[in-house]
Amino acid sequence: MKVIMPRIGMTMQDGKITKWFYNDGEAIKEGEPMFEFETEKLTNVVDSPASGVFHKLAEEGDIILCGEDIAEIDE
Numbered sequence: 001m002k003v004i005m006p007r008i009g010m011t012m013q014d015g016k017i018t019k020w021f022y023n024d025g026e027a028i029k030e031g032e033p034m035f036e037f038e039t040e041k042l043t044n045v046v047d048s049p050a051s052g053v054f055h056k057l058a059e060e061g062d063i064i065l066c067g068e069d070i071a072e073i074d075e
Contacts, residue, residue: 001050003071005064015039016063020056028054
């Protein structure tokens, strides 16, 4: 399952990943905090949409456009 940068609000164009809560290859459970990102207005924590093995495609500090892939979860 691909994980994308979410759009929070109509004007959001991108977000900066500030923290991953998991390392590559770790098991993750649905509903657990997966990453934190900030926009020009606020900071959000995003929970995992599925359980499985986590693989990040972006690094902390990366600015990602909304809808772009940032991670994968292999079930």
